[in-house]
Amino acid sequence: MSGPTALLPLQPATMSTAQLAAVSYLARYSGRTHTLYSFQLREWFAWCESNGLDPLLGVQRAHVELYIRGLGDRGLMDSSVNTMMHAVRGYFRFAHIDGIITSDPAVYARLPKIHHDESRTQGLDRLELIRFLQVAQTLTVHHGALAYLLGINALRASEAAAVRIEDYADTLRGHRVLRLVGKGNKPATMPVTVPVLRALEARRGQRTSGPLVLRPVSGKPVDRRDIYRMVSRIAKDAGIPRHISPHSLRHAAITNALDAGVPLRDAQILTRHADPRTTEHYDRARGNLDRHGVHFLTAYVAGV
Numbered sequence: 001m002s003g004p005t006a007l008l009p010l011q012p013a014t015m016s017t018a019q020l021a022a023v024s025y026l027a028r029y030s031g032r033t034h035t036l037y038s039f040q041l042r043e044w045f046a047w048c049e050s051n052g053l054d055p056l057l058g059v060q061r062a063h064v065e066l067y068i069r070g071l072g073d074r075g076l077m078d079s080s081v082n083t084m085m086h087a088v089r090g091y092f093r094f095a096h097i098d099g100i101i102t103s104d105p106a107v108y109a110r111l112p113k114i115h116h117d118e119s120r121t122q123g124l125d126r127l128e129l130i131r132f133l134q135v136a137q138t139l140t141v142h143h144g145a146l147a148y149l150l151g152i153n154a155l156r157a158s159e160a161a162a163v164r165i166e167d168y169a170d171t172l173r174g175h176r177v178l179r180l181v182g183k184g185n186k187p188a189t190m191p192v193t194v195p196v197l198r199a200l201e202a203r204r205g206q207r208t209s210g211p212l213v214l215r216p217v218s219g220k221p222v223d224r225r226d227i228y229r230m231v232s233r234i235a236k237d238a239g240i241p242r243h244i245s246p247h248s249l250r251h252a253a254i255t256n257a258l259d260a261g262v263p264l265r266d267a268q269i270l271t272r273h274a275d276p277r278t279t280e281h282y283d284r285a286r287g288n289l290d291r292h293g294v295h296f297l298t299a300y301v302a303g304v
Helices: 017-026 031-050 061-073 078-084 086-097 126-139 141-151 157-162 194-204 224-237 246-259 264-271 276-290 293-301
Strands: 175-181 187-191
Touching: 017 031, 017 086, 031 061, 031 086, 061 078, 061 086, 078 086, 126 141, 126 224, 126 246, 141 157, 141 194, 141 224, 141 246, 157 175, 157 224, 157 246, 224 246, 246 264, 264 276
Parallel strands: none
Antiparallel strands: 175 187
């Protein structure tokens, strides 16, 4: 192992302190998070190498501040700069916890402020969601099952792609339930309502096991890209005049549940948000236009 930018499998005898700390930190994660955090640490290691710094030992807050400034100078948006710092901040935090460094140089480093006014995701209102579900069923049983998993059960694209027939075979307390492993490898159990079950059963046919949603032509299991393409096809046929992604359906499930009177706590359970503030963000976005003070002011002065 030559340069400090290398993040290789665990080889304690030949690794530097910085590399060993990086590998042990990344071992906490898997899948896409592991891939993302590996990239972010490689960027940090490369920046340190180009500036003659050890990526861990002797780093001061000023170095971290300069790195953050450099990310912005590369043209990254403020939100992207914050995202790029997730792994770097975690790396130093755990190195400090493990006693490798005496203080955390990243903990007080200033990050760009992100103003969360409202969600930019273009969701679907009640009538659009109804039309989306109806049109999906007229295409193929694959599209129909997918539309209900995304638009009613608020599954993420990767979660919908991973659903197997065996996952919704159980009944619990009188409810047919879907068991899945969600973001962060967190297991979840949610009820399957009658309309959703009809769509899933239509897709299942006579099969008793295996992936539920398949590619309509080849019959192979779908992946995230297939999910995006299928959602775009449904939205186009439904005449929805804007870009709709799988997350748009999850957004629609949340906002329409809140419109239907579902309490915020129950909406959080539906979406499996770890932080209730994430669900509250959708609630604020939903109400910003409908309950905006300009409506009341216009009515107040309308007779002037």
